[in-house]
Amino acid sequence: MKVYISATLRNYFGKNHVIETEADNVRSVLKSITDEYPDAKHILFDKDDKLRNFVRIYVGSDDYTATDMWYKQLDEGNEVLILPAIAGGAPNDSIINEARMKAQTLDDNDIKRFEKHLLLKEISVKGQKRIKAARVVVCGAGSLGSSVIQYLAAAGVGTIKVIDDNDVSLADVSSQVLHSSRDVNRPKVASVKDKVRNINKSIEFEAENVRLNADNIAELIDGYDLVIDCTDNYKARYMINDACALFDIPLVFASIYQYEGRVGIFNHNGGPCLRCLYPEPPEPGLVPTCAEGGTISPLAGIIGSIQANEALKLIIGIGDHLDGKLLTFDSLYLSSRILNVKKDSKCPLCGLSKTILSVEDFDYEDFCGLKQDESEIPVEGLTPQEFAKRMDNNDPMTIIDVREPHERAIMRIPNTIVIPIGQLARRMKELDPEVDTIFICKSGKRSILAINTLREAGYEGKMYNLKGGIDAMKDIVFSHEGAWL
Ligand SMILES: [Zn+2]
CATH class of the missing domain: 3.40.250.10 (Rhodanese-like domain)
Structure with a gap:
């Protein structure tokens, strides 16, 4: 049987992306691969031999993470996927209601500019009006953000807010295609603002040169139709996920690392949230960040474009969405999968008995292991x-x-x-x-x-x-x- 190892874990598995094993259930698969690669054991399991919370196991597209699935007989042809956090169905209704769509008009210029959208029967005038009415927040103007913002602006999204407090550095220019060499040392949002204006002057562009935190996130996203997570750290990702669930705003999530990317939609139509998929982030340092592990330049373009495409589909109300699903794409081996993400009834944010009721009261530093533990001897x-x-x-x-x-x-x-x-x-x-x-x-x-x-x-x-x-x-x-x- 083939076991696929996600890019973030390959260093612990002799750099292999696929391992062959004779095992016939998930429990014996885990035993056989950790016997063969002992370094991987403490990454997958804690000291009590419990599978760590940030690891998920899939067989085909089904989630086998829960231990009661571990003894289920698997066939030779089954494929097992080990997936740590980094980060469909019937056509859905648009997230932009009828009245807001009708309040928009397209002028002659719009008709010319968006001709290729108008030719698509699924989009047409109504869809383009919905795009014009949409108010979207993009968190992060880095590599994913560059791709997302560029396509949302080009597609005619009426209001785009971008939140990012970083300045452009030279290392950013190789993959963050909205920023160019002459933008180095400028705030990213300023550089983005220029580019968006060049694409389409009539877009309402809101630049927020601030760091997202628990005190400002509510004010920054409340009243918007959609949030797109293009950040690069767990603290921001969980905070955005939580705020979206609490304000009932759908979230288009994506993450990239080295050659691998993922996209999913959380908190849409009663679907799962990021915490349902990964109840906890990995300990700091356990899984390298994209800044430490690197990433191939076009990957952000591929994954960000899928994110923008999902966002537009939610706005127009067409197609199958990635809510309740996670798309993974490995650009090195050109494999992609769509995995099912189940809503967790025990989720503290969106489950049956909620314990997270506001972002201000939740300690994200502590949750992401960023706080110095007082009992810990400092290094x-x-x-x-x-x-x-x-x-x-x-x-x-x-x-x-x-x-x-x-x-x-x-x-x-x-x-x-x-x-x-x-x-x-x-x-x-x-x-x-x-x-x-x-x-x-x-x-x-x-x-x-x-x-x-x-x-x-x-x-x-x-x-x-x-x-x-x-x-x-x-x-x-x-x-x-x-x-x-
Ligand atoms: Zn949840």
């Missing part, structure tokens, strides 16, 4: 300058690079031991507890996880984290010429 850090000084002084120390092999081609520090994070506990013997050990990674997050992993495994030597990782070292590279490879 000691070295600044790049302190670290460079130790190197210059030839202080005795062990340097462990926990990055993946291909990442080390970007920048290396001499005399480091290379241990990918999944192998740390097993290779603990290679460390000398009498000597200080410095952990380095790209941005200083995975190295904290590495230190905590070793603590859990019982290592007692002194450990330091390089603050900000290799990224932070770049600025002092040139003042320490010769110290670097």
Whole structure:
């Protein structure tokens, strides 16, 4: 039987995207793949051997995550998919009502501009009026946002609000196609505003150069028809999901990582929400973020375009939607699937007994593991300058690079031991507890996880984290010429 491993987990499975196993039910599949790849075990299961909450298991398009499904006999031809969080039916009614559609008019210019939509019998004049009446919020003007905003503006969505508090950086330009080299250091929303104006001046464009938080989200999305999640972090994703459910606004969700993307619709027509699919996000550092793991440039265009297409279908009221479904697309192997997402009656947000009743009262920092646990011993850090000084002084120390092999081609520090994070506990013997050990990674997050992993495994030597990782070292590279490879 074939077991497909999602891109976010492949490092723990010898980089394989598919594993063959003889097992004949989900329980034995999990046992056989974790026996073969022991590093994957602590990623899939917690210390009580319970499947972690951010992992879902599908057989074909059916959800087999619940343990009562694990003993069901599977056939040789069944395909099992292991899917961690990163992030149909009959034609639906439009989310824009008849009266709002009728209040719109199309002028001569509109008729010319939207000719190709008007030719489609499913869209036609009524559909185009609905698009014009629609008020859509796009959270995030990064790579997915670029694609979504571009197509919504081109398609004639009447009101587009974009929320993003970042400035454009040079690294953004390679995949965030709304921003160009001349926009570097400008606020993203300002750059987007210019581009939208160039596409269609008559669009009502609302730029919100603010960071979404529990205190402002209600005000920012209330009264809009649709929210599109183009963010890149779990805290924002859960907050947006919760606010949409509480304000009864459908949400078009998408996420991308390396070569893989997902799209789904939550909170539409009584369908499931993000929490029904993934009750909890992974611990920080366990699954790399897109900023750490990278992503191929056109993927955001593909996935963002599907997001925009779903948004337009909801607005016009045509076709099969992805509500209650999750579309996954692997651009490296060109495979795609549509998985069923069940509404969870125990969901604290949209289930039978709700416990999340407002976003202001929910602690997203804590939920996403972003808060320092007071009982936890804080990880000691070295600044790049302190670290460079130790190197210059030839202080005795062990340097462990926990990055993946291909990442080390970007920048290396001499005399480091290379241990990918999944192998740390097993290779603990290679460390000398009498000597200080410095952990380095790209941005200083995975190295904290590495230190905590070793603590859990019982290592007692002194450990330091390089603050900000290799990224932070770049600025002092040139003042320490010769110290670097
Ligand atoms: Zn839910």
